[in-house]
Amino acid sequence: MIYFDKVTKKYHDNSVALEDVTVSVSHGEFVSFVGHSGAGKTTLLKLLLAEERPTEGSVFFESANVHSLAMGDVSRLRRRMGMIFQDFRLLPDRTVYENIAFAMEAAGRSDEEIAFDVPHVLALVDLTGKEWNFPHELSGGEKQRVAIARAIVNQPDVLIADEPTGNLDPVNTYEIVQILKKINDIGTTVLLTTHNKGVIDALERRVVTMDRGRIVRDDDEGKYVL
């Protein structure tokens, strides 16, 4: 489903973020990318989202080379992927409801679908009753759950989670991990990057370990070994 083919990414100052990385992810997998800061985990995800271009190699989503798509096709591709980030990245001047509705509107969904799906997905992340709050009125854990609701409301094929628990306490971290597992259980492929040893050990899923831009381990039921 997702295939990184001998991907190298160098920045202008010649620092190497990724070097000759080849890795594939099948449909329905839950893959965690672990490694120190600067190991290249986030760069890998940015390449998949076409936020950045590889210096060498190609990135495929299904049969499409992500970096030879036209701008409009990139937008369509992104609608098939849900994303959550360490810093949540909610739209600050919109309510919880509007933040989630925005992703549906961007995907061209009808008003009826939005009115039906948003409460549903809010219930799934246990945020019923917070529809009309603005992001600044929520706790970190709640913000991340809004972000997850936004990421999954369009029923994406892939959920990309870049350090989603980085800003959360252990209780919220546990809750987020449970939600991610639930999402994976219903068939969505999940790509997770994290520093958190507890998260990796609790998941007992595939772990790809990275170091200085290279993949150094790839274990089917991995542990955090760095």
Add this chain to the structure above:
Amino acid sequence: MFWVTARRILHTGVISFWRNSFVSLASVLVMTVTLFVIGMVIFVSVILNTTLEDIKNKVDVNVYFTIASPEVDILRVKGSLEELPEVASVEYISKEEALETFRERHKDDYLTLQALEELSYNPLGGRLNVLAKDPSQYESVVSFLEGKPELLSAANPNGIIEKVNYRQNKEVIDRLSRLIAGAERLGFAFAGVLILISLMITLNTIRLVIYMSREEIAVQRLVGASNFYIRGPFIVSGVLYGAVAAFLTMAIFYPVTLWFGGTTTAFFGGVNLFEYYVSNFFQILFVLAGLGVVLGALASFFAARKYLKV
């Protein structure tokens, strides 16, 4: 789908204009300054143009006749002047009317009136007020009269024309015209610089507003929103800044023109600014709102473009 998208863009633009009220207020105020400057340029050019027009209309040539000239001769001169293609109209003021006007004008000046009473006869001659179609044509009208020495009392003892007052009037009027034209040029150069500065400030303010939203734009890109869908609400907000600023500017012009109206009419003559403001309210509003809307939309369009390349 297009209408659904358009409606959502419109809705989001209006909501974000309202929710980011402080930012919107700042943008509206900055744009109001720009539109105010542009409005002032309109008003000043109206004052200068109408004043110049007024002065030009006041230019006429007065042909004064000797006291002894018979009315028939004067009317004959009038007839021949009216036949000239350059002449728009010729008004005859008889001796009696001239005396009446003189009395009226000096009604508070007892000394002059007393001196007039001392005289047993009417010391004023008849006169013709000649109005040309264009001020530049007076020269040829005057040449026409000067080309008939038999009529001029200075050249012929039996001449009936005492004097033609064109030359001394012309000098004053030419100087005034030059002064107004100069003031207009200087004013426009100054206004041009002011408009340019305020345009730059407006563009920069809107750029700053969108700069503050750059994270938000990046998130929208990542959620898969199209450029059109992301940019739309910013353009709607920009249009609102322009429209609100235009109304605000018109509101500010109400007391300004009311106050300046009387003063400028007394000083320059020409049109009363307040009356001009009232009678052309919708035209001025249309021009300012049009400028504001285009300015806001374009500024937002170009400012947002920078952050859409994620």
